[in-house]
Amino acid sequence: MANELYFPHDEIDDKKPNFDIAADYLELVAFFSEDSRSFTKDLINAVEIGAEDDYENLDNEMTDREEIVSGAVRRIDSRRKALNTSYPFYLDENGDILTYVGQEPSYGHAAYMLCLILSHLKAVSPILHGSEFYPTDAEIIELRKFFQYFATAALAAEVNGRAWSFGHPRPDRTSFHTKLSEIWEIFRDGVLQSAVGAPERPQDDQIDVFAARLHPDGLPGFLLAAGQVATGNNWREKSLRNHVEKVFPSRWFGQQPVTTMICYHIIPFTRTEDEFVDDCRILGNVLHRLRVPYRVAEAQKLHQEGVHIEAFDQISVAVDWIRAYARKRSAKS
Incomplete structure (x- = not known):
């Protein structure tokens, strides 16, 4: 073999x-x-x-x-x-x-x-x-789609809260503006309004997952994570930090949220300890191969408790695929 x-x-x-x-x-x-x-x-x-x-x-x-x-x-x-x-x-x-x-x-x-x-x-x-075990092009598309769903679950567990699969194409096939409105109706922090010169047909504007742990009082100042899912060889070149801090809020909100978004990078790779320190220095918080699996297992418990994790039902499909x-x-x- x-x-x-x-x-x-x-x-x-x-x-x-x-x-x-x-x-x-x-x-x-x-x-x-x-x-x-x-x-x-x-x-x-x-x-x-x-x-x-x-x-x-x-x-x-x-x-x-x-x-x-x-x-x-x-x-x-x-x-x-x-x-x-x-x-x-x-x-x-x-x-x-x-x-x-x-x-x-x-x-x-x-x-x-x-x-x-x-x-x-x-x-x-x-x-x-080159081996007979290499996935087909169709299988690779499925693998990357599944990883998006696993990443959504992992980020939900990371913040111990709700999560939305925001990356294009979205599981519910909604448009960018429809999905953003749906999420921010729940957050109730900031007023959506596209800035002058903003892209007319945005896909996801670099954010693949939103996850939040909201407070019962419904007020801002909660734990809010924005994650990018990266599976390509150039994953380290896609830092979200500046975009999340300065571009995304000013581009899509007339009144910007007062809640600060925490930046996450979610990847399938392993990293040495020294490499990982520098990854976090550049990219913010990183969920990788030694973090995503156990966070997904924790998300399973959250889902059983009734916490909303978008596309979580697709994870069982991914399990069947692996089997x-x-x-x-x-x-x-």
Whole structure:
């Protein structure tokens, strides 16, 4: 099964190995294999197949390759700790075998697998591209649509409140102005009025999700989040901060809201700790692959309590898609 996927030697067999990519590779092998397992030693085998004779001696070579395995295992263990029951894989005590346990996926499991697959579309990563497991163009459209719904649920749980899927095309097919009016009738903070020169046919004006935790008194000054959902390779270039603070309110409100919008970026990717610090510095709060799944699981409880989370009913469709996708691919093994 491992041979079906591309092994990114340049990122893994390197002086500074990308352990996240190595962990992703093991997860994808387990997900697509007939027995739902991958072996961490597969990393060493894959490195040896494409290795060049550039090591000074065999001891250095083996030490470096064992470090790739131990580094990938550490990443997998950190994912398990961050996500708990929302992590759809199990690593045995010896760190030898990784097993996919999401055959009947929970909402958290499905969110993680959706993130994992989106992280390896061809514009981002070569691992899946060219294999028989690569999603079709139609499936990729579905994946991105589903991630929008998962992101809406995750942001609802983040603020412990209501959420609206505002990104175009919207689930209810409403226009920009109709949807904005619907939301702000609930918020009752500010007066909608398009500014001179504002786009005549806006789609979503860069905001994909609104989420709010309102107060019973109905007054402004509540927790309000505006999020952008980004799945492309250029996701880091799409900061909402300036737009949310200065452009969006002045463009669409004659009397601007007094409630401050908190900026969120929602992505399917993993980030190292150092990278993540700078991401937050540039983008504001970030929900990524190690946050979205458990927030989606929390949103399930909110929904059961009657909290409005737009398009939440579509998450079960996404769960079915992930289940069918795994079975279809496994059948090819």
